[in-house]
Amino acid sequence: MIAASLGDSTEARRRRCARRGHRLVGLRLGWVLLLASAFTAQAAKIGDLTQTRWTEQAWRFVTLSDPVVRYACLGTVLLGISCGLLGSFLVVRRMALLGDALSHAVLPGVALGFLWNLEKDPLAIFIGALLAGLAGSATVSILTRTTRLKEDTALGMVLASFFGVGLCLMSMFQRLPTGNKSGIETFLFGQAAALGPGDIQVMGAVTLVVVGLLGLGYKEFLLVSFDPGFARVLALPTVWFERLLVMLLAFSVVAALQAVGVVLVSAMLIIPAATASLLTDRFHRVLVWSSCLGMISGLSGAFLSFLGTRLPTGPFMVLSASLLFALALLFSPRQGIVPRWFRQRSQRVRIERENTLKAIYQVLESNGFAAETVTVSALAARRRLPAIAVEAEIGSLVAAEFATASGDQVALTPSGWQRACAIVRNHRLWELYLTHAAQIAPDHVHDDAEKIEHVLGEAMVRELERRLPRFDTDPHGRPIPSLPASMAGVRSAPGGADHRPAGYGGRS
Amino acid sequence: MSSESLNPASVPPLEIHDLTVAYRNKPVLWGIDLVAPAGKLIGIVGPNGAGKSTLIKACMGLLPCSSGWVRAFGQPVSQSLGRVGYVPQRESVDWDFPVSVMDVVLMGRYGRIGLFKRPSSEDRRIARDCLEQVQMLPFADRQISNLSGGQQQRVFLARALAQESDLYFMDEPFTGVDAATESAIISLLQGLRSRGKTILVVHHDLPTARTYFDWLLLLNMRVVAFGPTEQVFTPDLLQKTYGGRLTVLSEVAEAVGAKAH
Numbered sequence: 001m002i003a004a005s006l007g008d009s010t011e012a013r014r015r016r017c018a019r020r021g022h023r024l025v026g027l028r029l030g031w032v033l034l035l036a037s038a039f040t041a042q043a044a045k046i047g048d049l050t051q052t053r054w055t056e057q058a059w060r061f062v063t064l065s066d067p068v069v070r071y072a073c074l075g076t077v078l079l080g081i082s083c084g085l086l087g088s089f090l091v092v093r094r095m096a097l098l099g100d101a102l103s104h105a106v107l108p109g110v111a112l113g114f115l116w117n118l119e120k121d122p123l124a125i126f127i128g129a130l131l132a133g134l135a136g137s138a139t140v141s142i143l144t145r146t147t148r149l150k151e152d153t154a155l156g157m158v159l160a161s162f163f164g165v166g167l168c169l170m171s172m173f174q175r176l177p178t179g180n181k182s183g184i185e186t187f188l189f190g191q192a193a194a195l196g197p198g199d200i201q202v203m204g205a206v207t208l209v210v211v212g213l214l215g216l217g218y219k220e221f222l223l224v225s226f227d228p229g230f231a232r233v234l235a236l237p238t239v240w241f242e243r244l245l246v247m248l249l250a251f252s253v254v255a256a257l258q259a260v261g262v263v264l265v266s267a268m269l270i271i272p273a274a275t276a277s278l279l280t281d282r283f284h285r286v287l288v289w290s291s292c293l294g295m296i297s298g299l300s301g302a303f304l305s306f307l308g309t310r311l312p313t314g315p316f317m318v319l320s321a322s323l324l325f326a327l328a329l330l331f332s333p334r335q336g337i338v339p340r341w342f343r344q345r346s347q348r349v350r351i352e353r354e355n356t357l358k359a360i361y362q363v364l365e366s367n368g369f370a371a372e373t374v375t376v377s378a379l380a381a382r383r384r385l386p387a388i389a390v391e392a393e394i395g396s397l398v399a400a401e402f403a404t405a406s407g408d409q410v411a412l413t414p415s416g417w418q419r420a421c422a423i424v425r426n427h428r429l430w431e432l433y434l435t436h437a438a439q440i441a442p443d444h445v446h447d448d449a450e451k452i453e454h455v456l457g458e459a460m461v462r463e464l465e466r467r468l469p470r471f472d473t474d475p476h477g478r479p480i481p482s483l484p485a486s487m488a489g490v491r492s493a494p495g496g497a498d499h500r501p502a503g504y505g506g507r508s
Numbered sequence: 509m510s511s512e513s514l515n516p517a518s519v520p521p522l523e524i525h526d527l528t529v530a531y532r533n534k535p536v537l538w539g540i541d542l543v544a545p546a547g548k549l550i551g552i553v554g555p556n557g558a559g560k561s562t563l564i565k566a567c568m569g570l571l572p573c574s575s576g577w578v579r580a581f582g583q584p585v586s587q588s589l590g591r592v593g594y595v596p597q598r599e600s601v602d603w604d605f606p607v608s609v610m611d612v613v614l615m616g617r618y619g620r621i622g623l624f625k626r627p628s629s630e631d632r633r634i635a636r637d638c639l640e641q642v643q644m645l646p647f648a649d650r651q652i653s654n655l656s657g658g659q660q661q662r663v664f665l666a667r668a669l670a671q672e673s674d675l676y677f678m679d680e681p682f683t684g685v686d687a688a689t690e691s692a693i694i695s696l697l698q699g700l701r702s703r704g705k706t707i708l709v710v711h712h713d714l715p716t717a718r719t720y721f722d723w724l725l726l727l728n729m730r731v732v733a734f735g736p737t738e739q740v741f742t743p744d745l746l747q748k749t750y751g752g753r754l755t756v757l758s759e760v761a762e763a764v765g766a767k768a769h
Contacts, residue, residue, distance in 0.1 A: 234619035235589040
């Protein structure tokens with residue numbers, strides 16, 4: 001059984017470190033112990049060489065045939081839910097460091113829990129860790145209230161000093177002559193495979209309490225997190241809800257310890273919640289996403305650590321959580337980098353296309369609409385681009401069925417003509433509006449219109465028409481095209497003073 | 509039932525007696541005495557650091573009082589919070605918080621919904637109604653970070669309206685707000701006033717204070733004057749509020765603070 005064979009190389013390493021660092025503390029325990037620990041460390045190393053194949057391990061995991069695997073899965077799912085929920089509160093309240101401080105502060109409690117009856121008793125460790133965590137958070141609040149120190153400083157101090165005390169205590173206990181010490185080191189980096197039925201009961205109870213209380217008081221916890229001052233005006237016992245939240249946080253950190261380890265449990269609080277807040281902007285959905293992501297990272301971390309022999313679980317969980325975060329960062333529909341890049345690119349393509357259409361219209365216009373086609377060279381001259389670039393643009397127009405090309409002659413299709421008219425119309429209407437309504441000089445308006453023409457919607461164009469007394473010619477004296485169904489309708493129109501433009505799409 | 513509550517007309521909506529508030533032992537408000545009349549729109553004006561926000565926070569019990577008491581409708585404020593509405597300063601919350609406009613306005617109903625209960629459809633109807641009053645209904649499903657300053661202020665106002673209170677405290681509802689929003693808010697407040705509500709508004713701008721408010725409280729660490737606008741808005745009293753005549757008081761405050769440290 002995996003759980004039983006937990007004496008391993010990390011333990012050996014830690015024992016050697018402990019030997020170096022705490023010789024004074026350990027003197028009383030005598031030389032015998034030191035020799036013994038060195039001997040067992042050696043033995044554990046040799047034992048490491050016999051490894052099971054990873055495919056077999058994967059099969060054991062997937063089939064859930066082994067009680068160890070079942071406990072590990074159940075445990076990581078439970079911790080994913082509770083850490084995901086509480087972590088969401090930390091992230092939206094910008095209190096991420098509190099999770100870190102709390103998780104490190106519990107270590108002395110874990111060590112003292114071991115001391116209680118010198119073996120891995122889940123309940124004793126739970127209570128010890130909980131008390132230490134609450135002592136840590138109380139220290140933070142006392143430091144910030146009574147001194148000039150800011151909260152982040154207090155958090156950093158509590159984190160480091162409690163953690164240091166915990167490490168000292170743990171290395172001392174590992175040299176105690178009596179009791180079953182195997183398992184204490186799993187609390188540093190986590191070992192899901194070491195979870196027993198007692199641990200699962202504790203984790204299940206904690207998750208039940210967390211889900212129950214947060215579900216019951218969702219509205220109150222939301223308000224206390226968003227606007228505590230307003231909560232107090234509503235006569236809500238704000239302080240008690242704050243305390244309850246810290247309490248629940250300590251609960252879920254302590255419950256998760258065994259599987260993730262003290263060092264990385266804060267990552268399981270923060271990363272799933274951070275990922276969730278990339279995916280949605282409603283708090284209840286952040287909670288759901290965060291706990292789902294927590295579960296997935298927990299399970300996959302347990303799976304990966306199970307493949308090798310006695311790999312620590314915590315780092316793999318955090319690795320999976322970070323991977324999910326990276327995926328969300330890249331591909332989340334609204335804020336993801338990749339979807340944003342695609343949106344920008346398609347917009348660039350559209351703008352290029354519209355600029356080419358506009359250039360074709362302008363070339364046609366400069367000929368007085370005498371011809372139906374324009375040459376590539378005339379277009380290149382108008383666009384101030386090399387002919388090869390213009391040909392590529394025309395290719396894009398042809399692909400979108402806005403134009404047809406034969407030889408060096410380009411003709412607009414009816415839909416291309418309509419689009420070209422719309423763009424030119426947008427441009428000139430905007431110029432007219434700027435000079436008319438904002439009294440901007442006619443020679444200042446062109447560059448602005450170059451950008452606006454691509455974003456004016458139909459509603460905005462109608463609004464512009466409504467606000468302008470007349471809109472047949474732009475400030476530079478060129479006619480503003482109406483939008484007829486075909487080219488023939490407009491060729492007679494330009495310059496005609498009697499011509500009343502038909503409005504957008506000929507519908508007004 | 510006390511004799512006071514039998515005769516509600518005689519009970520002032522807000523009564524402050526000898527209120528002193530201190531930050532870190534340094535007094536910011538000295539011996540405030542005030543009885544606010546019902547159904548008035550009251551502006552609180554004074555220079556920076558005069559304790560305007562401190563006064564309304566102390567009234568609602570958000571800050572501890574060194575001495576004195578505050579009563580709303582004849583009872584300690586902590587017992588009549590159900591009748592008190594509040595618009596905090598806009599900067600007091602994180603506008604990136606993942607909630608929608610509707611969620612925020614519903615928070616105004618929480619006091620009436622009660623602990624651990626869900627908002628009913630009636631609460632939602634009232635919240636929508638309040639959003640309609642501040643012309644923000646089309647934004648109900650937006651996340652709050654997408655709002656402009658004026659829109660954020662309107663959301664806070666709608667939340668306070670949803671409280672359906674009789675006494676309102678508003679902390680600078682006009683800062684960072686465009687002119688259109690400002691006039692919309694003031695006409696809304698006048699509407700509330702004409703329905704018999706009492707509204708205290710911390711205000712920064714003296715010229716508009718004169719036209720907006722029925723009564724004015726001129727405040728500079730103590731009450732300089734409190735009364736109907738036409739009686740209080742005089743060059744003499746304003747000079748007293750904003751001028752340098754209170755330097756002695758603030759020096760004493762410094763000294764007291766220094767001694768306490």
